[in-house]
Amino acid sequence: MQQLLFKPNTNKIENIFTLEIESVLPIKDFTSIELFAGAGGLALGFEKAGFKHILLNEINKDACKTLAHNRPEWNILEKDISQIDFSEFLHKVDIISGGFPCQAFSYAGNKLGFEDIRGTLFFEFARAVKETQPKVFLGENVRGLLNHDDGKTLETMKSVLENIGYLVLEPQLLRAVNYKVPQKRERLIIIGIRQDLAEKGEFVWPKAYSQMMNLKDALKKGDLYNCDVPLSEGAKYPINKKKVLDLVPAGGYWRNLPDEIQRQYMKKSYFMGGGKTGMARRLSWQEPSLTLTCSPSQNQTERCHPDETRPLTVREYARIQTFPDDWEFIGSMSSKYKQIGNAVPVNLGYAIGKSLINFLNQIE
Numbered sequence: 339m340q341q342l343l344f345k346p347n348t349n350k351i352e353n354i355f356t357l358e359i360e361s362v363l364p365i366k367d368f369t370s371i372e373l374f375a376g377a378g379g380l381a382l383g384f385e386k387a388g389f390k391h392i393l394l395n396e397i398n399k400d401a402c403k404t405l406a407h408n409r410p411e412w413n414i415l416e417k418d419i420s421q422i423d424f425s426e427f428l429h430k431v432d433i434i435s436g437g438f439p440c441q442a443f444s445y446a447g448n449k450l451g452f453e454d455i456r457g458t459l460f461f462e463f464a465r466a467v468k469e470t471q472p473k474v475f476l477g478e479n480v481r482g483l484l485n486h487d488d489g490k491t492l493e494t495m496k497s498v499l500e501n502i503g504y505l506v507l508e509p510q511l512l513r514a515v516n517y518k519v520p521q522k523r524e525r526l527i528i529i530g531i532r533q534d535l536a537e538k539g540e541f542v543w544p545k546a547y548s549q550m551m552n553l554k555d556a557l558k559k560g561d562l563y564n565c566d567v568p569l570s571e572g573a574k575y576p577i578n579k580k581k582v583l584d585l586v587p588a589g590g591y592w593r594n595l596p597d598e599i600q601r602q603y604m605k606k607s608y609f610m611g612g613g614k615t616g617m618a619r620r621l622s623w624q625e626p627s628l629t630l631t632c633s634p635s636q637n638q639t640e641r642c643h644p645d646e647t648r649p650l651t652v653r654e655y656a657r658i659q660t661f662p663d664d665w666e667f668i669g670s671m672s673s674k675y676k677q678i679g680n681a682v683p684v685n686l687g688y689a690i691g692k693s694l695i696n697f698l699n700q701i702e
Contacts, residue, residue: 373436383687400669539700572651
């Protein structure tokens with residue numbers, strides 16, 4: 339295995355070292371605050387890794403009900419993050435984590451300071467870090483943040499976090515499918531270590547699992563689950579869309595349709611460039627799922643069941659995100675799909691959580 343080294347003043351990754359996560363156990367109770375907690379994918383993964391949550395903040399009512407229903411012992415604060423004073427947790431928390439929504443900045447210069455990003459949700463994340471001074475922070479976001487505004491947005495975020503006293507490691511794009519998640523989903527992970535602790539330990543990224551999970555692993559009894567997916571509510575296709583998707587084979591998409599139907603179904607998109615491989619897509623048992631969206635039946639991002647011509651059900655969605663079957667979602671059916679689709683896969687959260695536990699063990 340290669341080793342990941344970081345130099346406190348360079349932020350440069352020289353090589354990649356990966357961690358066998360199953361051997362890592364916390365040597366004490368490490369505490370966590372999670373912001374933008376959603377339906378609990380990251381929080382549940384961190385809990386499995388060994389973190390004790392002292393606060394979870396989320397503004398969506400249904401997501402808060404989901405969290406409270408499944409973990410009544412968690413301290414869940416349903417509130418606009420801008421209205422929360424985090425200073426009571428100063429030096430009382432080991433990590434702050436959260437998937438802050440990516441927002442553009444108005445650039446007045448090459449680099450913006452902490453006060454110049456007010457009004458963005460990233461500012462609220464950075465403010466929570468500044469007010470609590472955790473040993474480590476973790477931010478997660480979509481792949482698009484890497485190139486947002488030609489990379490200026492990410493560089494601004496790194497600069498702001500460095501200015502409030504953190505060594506920001508080179509952000510890593512992690513593929514969930516490498517961590518026992520049966521889904522082609524990518525998340526950008528940003529980790530920062532408080533400057534006074536940066537030389538006391540070595541953060542290493544979790545090692546990719548030896549086996550890639552597919553849709554069969556998600557929905558059938560096997561290595562991931564000890565039973566087939568439970569029956570549950572699910573969306574339905576309109577009659578006309580069902581007639582089209584009836585013609586698509588497992589693993590296929592709109593290109594597998596007769597040309598005349600392609601033109602009718604795709605309309606103007608038929609003449610545009612790009613593969614558009616998510617359109618009229620039927621999943622395959624032998625492949626990981628495409629990245630789940632907030633709706634399994636919305637136009638142009640179909641996620642059709644491999645055998646039956648229907649969208650994935652709520653519980654099938656949850657399994658692809660590696661939620662346990664006893665994790666119940668509260669709200670309307672569309673709200674449940676949205677909560678699940680927006681979540682960090684539980685197993686990805688678990689793998690990252692173990693790497694963070696390993697680092698915190700070292701600095702203790």
